[in-house]
């Protein structure tokens with residue numbers, strides 16, 4: 275049986291929603307004032323829908339040094355010397371050498387510049403060379419093998435060899451070194467390994483290439499890789515991959531976000547320039563204002579999916595950039611439509627019979643990838659020209675004609691086509707998340723537009739969300755999960771932040787991000803743990819619920835800003851509203867009968883709740899309880915205290931079809947109740 279939109283929430287909550295919508299002062303008394311214990315009813319004989327098997331996934335883009343200086347294993351910053359056209363940024367000299375950018379000595383058309391080292395004074399006692407400090411340090415770990423590769427050529431009497439090394443930033447301690455011979459007047463690729471001994475982990479280190487022989491040298495694509503997750507060449511950082519694997523994500527939305535669009539056309543994610551040999555990838559500027567080598571390109575996104583058993587949710591460039599340039603629908607847009615079709619072919623095409631499938635095989639992956647969802651653009655509501663209507667229609671028709679099985683996602687509402695799914699984005703405060711946590715209960719069930727909640731986050735806490743963020747997120751997730759008959763897929767954003775330099779122009783461009791790291795360590799925020807709990811503990815059936823006496827608190831929404839430059843008087847502050855402070859939802863595993871009851875207490879006091887389960891033959895007296903809680907609402911995790919707020923699991927007893935459970939202050943709990 276499918277309950278209608280409003281029948282899932284109690285009368286008082288319905289009133290609260292309607293009043294909030296009308297912008298009126300709420301007069302509903304909270305349960306706190308009535309001293310009545312909230313009652314949560316779970317109707318085990320009323321399944322309102324199926325939990326989407328792809329509800330929980332990941333969203334990613336190059337922001338906050340997500341790949342370069344993040345997930346991408348590469349340790350050398352600005353390995354291709356294209357981060358600036360003025361200077362060799364992030365490179366310094368060792369000894370008497372002088373370095374400069376040399377556009378006259380390119381490696382190839384893609385890496386069309388090189389780093390020149392003039393070292394006329396280099397000698398046995400005074401080596402000269404180049405040094406790179408990585409992304410806020412080069413991580414040194416004990417008994418670890420690092421792979422070094424670079425292109426080099428030489429002139430002016432250079433007779434080699436070169437010494438490559440990882441040493442402390444002051445140059446006093448060498449952790450590993452190796453010799454490389456055979457550098458000539460022609461570009462050649464060199465590869466070696468560096469092995470550390472039983473050293474203490476550290477990050478205030480540098481990578482160097484030095485010579486004791488005088489001469490001139492040119493370098494390009496200088497790379498240093500630590501071991502990667504599953505030993506993938508050009509692969510990903512294991513500790514961060516393990517954090518992600520623990521979330522059991524079902525899909526990856528890539529490559530953006532704004533990173534898909536770029537500020538300008540030549541800065542969009544141009545997928546064909548991100549495949550093949552990394553020395554043939556020109557790289558481009560991220561709209562988050564730093565250089566991307568595109569070493570982490572389309573094949574690497576797909577490899578990431580494969581390693582974590584996720585499906586790609588592929589966002590294709592749709593002819594619109596962040597600076598509001600757009601391509602008119604019609605013949606001008608056609609090349610971009612073709613490019614998107616080819617990209618889909620690269621992901622899904624047969625290796626023998628399709629051009630781009632063959633290219634994927636050449637890039638190391640003969641097997642096609644599974645693909646169900648393609649998203650056309652990103653946040654096209656910013657396109658005030660109205661061109662998205664026509665652009666979407668053109669992409670939609672072409673994709674459906676060639677790949678009728680694909681689900682096409684629109685990034686904003688359109689009229690002339692019916693998108694399979696609509697992408698909605700929500701970045702909010704904790705209170706706004708709570709205020710809107712029941713929104714999806716109100717969506718029409720008559721031919722509803724299916725929803726992809728493609729970017730959402732409670733933006734409280736920086737660089738990573740604190741417990742308030744986790745509580746807002748959990749409230750929101752109960753709403754998505756309870757309505758995942760229409761919310762098919764969802765992903766938090768942004769996923770990553772390098773926390774090494776939080777100042778202006780540093781490693782963070784967006785202030786609340788799920789997972790933080792530096793060169794050496796990584797950690798999950800309280801919001802990360804909340805998501806991990808939700809995505810790893812749910813059933814496949816949504817159970818009908820109802821509630822009474824849910825405690826509320828007064829909330830005054832922020833005053834909306836008026837348009838600048840108008841003579842309008844300052845806006846009236848909006849009236850206060852009552853928002854719920856306890857949230858819950860219930861799903862059941864149809865095979866085992868386990869009911870997953872999710873409970874969120876945003877109050878700073880213990881909150882007893884009466885749970886009444888009807889329609890089940892029996893409910894066991896014991897359950898597994900997994901609880902995430904904090905003493906203070908702004909408590910958080912960090913590099914120093916990575917698991918300060920993390921879930922604890924225990925067995926609890928004294929349960930059954932009717933029981934009272936006290937939720938700890940500031941807590942997210944999941945009870946796994948055995949039912950028949």
Ligand code: AHR
Nearest residue numbers: 531532533652653767768
């Ligand atoms: O997640 C950060 C940014 O927020 C995304 O790039 C963009 O889509 C949204 O505006």
